[in-house]
Amino acid sequence: MKAVVYRGNGGPGVLRLVDRDLPAPGPGEVRVRVAVSGVNPADVQARSGAALRFPEVTPHLDGAGVIDAVGDGVDRGRAGQRVWVFLAAAGRSTGTAAEFTVVPAEQAVPLPDGIGFEVGASLGVPALTAHRALTVAEDGPRRLRPGALDGRVVLAAGGAGAVGHAVIQLARWAGATVIATVSGPEKARLAAAAGAHHVVNYRAGDPAAGIRAIAPDGVDIVAEVALGANLALDLAVLRTRGTISTYANDGGKPVELDVLRTMVLNARLQFLVLYTAGPDVRAAAAEDVAAAVRDGALPVGEEHGLPLLRFPLDRTADAHREVEGGAVGKILVDVPVPD
Structure with a gap:
């Protein structure tokens, strides 16, 4: 699969597009084929200065896509489900700036039909x-x-x-x-x-x-x-x-x-x-945000007050530069469907 990675702190230039093996979901996890990856200031801060806990990191906490595989203990019926993902790279090396990411099942929240992946990738943080x-x-x-x-x-x-x-x-x-x-x-x-x-x-x-x-x-x-x-x-x-x-x-x-x-x-x-808010707080927030999404209360785009600035996966470094430059709006990375 294609993935963006960095192996040391620095400016956007440390980001590289590479080929990596397809990750397998472990117990309690799901694998998501990422359609859109959301970029937050926290992603830029982690890349530029946070201590690396892994030899290599794929950035980005948020995203949206489709579950394509599930690990042991996860309902098999979730395969094929459209989801939005939050805190993917928190304490893990596999964020959403890749064709696939693996997250705990509770961090992949169902995204209703008719709600675009750009909305899902703009939720999260x-x-x-x-x-x-x-x-x-x-x-x-x-x-x-x-x-x-x-x-x-x-x-x-x-x-x-x-x-x-x-x-x-x-x-x-x-x-x-x-x-x-x-x-x-x-x-x-x-x-x-x-x-x-x-x-x-x-x-x-x-x-x-x-x-x-x-x-x-x-x-x-x-x-x-x-x-x-x-x-x-x-x-x-x-x-x-x-x-x-x-x-x-x-x-x-x-x-x-x-x-x-x-x-x-x-x-x-x-x-x-x-x-550090705690798992119960995050779970409650995810449930309430999901309810608001179902009610159509969280649209994005210029007409809804949040312009979208979109980049392809191979220009993730440019997406980071936009965040660092204080761009107004939500920065998104579109991830191509794997061959």
Whole structure:
């Protein structure tokens, strides 16, 4: 099979397209013929600097395709099932930047007929992270479904990013009023297309006043992508006992915490990453995201607020360069059908 690999850290140039033996699924595993591989910032970070646990790594955590073989203990009827895959390369050497990948069966989630593989490959890390961000509030739901966030106000910081896009879509599906912050008109258009009820340009005027005009009692949950840069704004609009769920610190600005103000708010500052969230949390998130997909709540593409930038497998290095360059949208790698 064709696979993209790297054997040492470095820039996108360390990625190589090679021929490898077809992997066999072990007990509890499935083998997926990958149709589309999703690229996340985490994939780029792993390639560029994370300690290698294997002599050779095929990158990418997310993807979508068709199960073509199952290991012992897995329902044989799953062969031929369309699926989306998450965390394929987490703790394993076989990610989705290949014609085939092997993952634990529970990490291959059924993808309904009529939902494209590009949707499936865009779920994974962004959608599961968004789910986690929306389910950690002290008095909020632990699971998402229509109505679970009725009466709540969610602020999606960076609403034009992949996680921000998923926050908007999942929060709206669950019944929240959704406000997105963006840096300019084009990103405002994308956040609105994703389903945000209100969009605020944080670089114009007084964004805190704009958000408070929409939510006078404050925001219940902030899904935060740049904590160091945005914490002061978050605290200015957070309601008492509200939650800031932070999944990144884009820009790398140091976080300066006003402890007294945060204490008076009884605010919850929740840091999150999928790897250490625990298997039960990830399983619940996958179930809820799958339900949202069945309801048609997580579409992708320019018209839905998440432009798709697509590359063939032999240009995976260029896909990584787009991520490193801060491209707006979802970066996908199309994997050809094996000969």
